[in-house]
Amino acid sequence: MDKKKLTQQHCVPCSGNEPPVSKEEMDELKPMIPDWEIVVKNGSPRLRRTFGFPDFKEALKFTNKVGDIAEQEGHHPIITMTWGRVTVEWYTHAISNIHKNDFIMASKTDQIYEEKE
Numbered sequence: 001m002d003k004k005k006l007t008q009q010h011c012v013p014c015s016g017n018e019p020p021v022s023k024e025e026m027d028e029l030k031p032m033i034p035d036w037e038i039v040v041k042n043g044s045p046r047l048r049r050t051f052g053f054p055d056f057k058e059a060l061k062f063t064n065k066v067g068d069i070a071e072q073e074g075h076h077p078i079i080t081m082t083w084g085r086v087t088v089e090w091y092t093h094a095i096s097n098i099h100k101n102d103f104i105m106a107s108k109t110d111q112i113y114e115e116k117e
Contacts (some may be wrong), residue, residue, distance in 0.1 A: 045079075
């Protein structure tokens with residue numbers, strides 16, 4: 001699967017009974033979002049990336065676009081915004097782990113950043 005196909009997918013609703021991505025899925029999906037790191041916070045693995053911007057206004061614009069796509073997909077990140085920086089964390093709250101939805105959304109977030117010009 002290539003990154004473009006990942007950005008064209010949509011999130012599936014999670015009720016909490018879905019399994020997290022397997023090691024095999026992780027090995028397939030992670031190379032598609034190479035700038036994201038896997039971190040563990042409060043016992044939950046998640047995908048995290050910090051994006052740089054020339055000023056507060058551009059950081060805010062990006063934050064709002066990520067918020068818009070999150071609303072469309074029904075899957076919401078943790079976003080921390082400061083002057084010139086936005087950190088986005090994707091994980092599936094219902095399972096306190098990483099689901100394929102998180103890779104889809106990380107890829108869509110990258111696409112928003114790449115199109116910011």
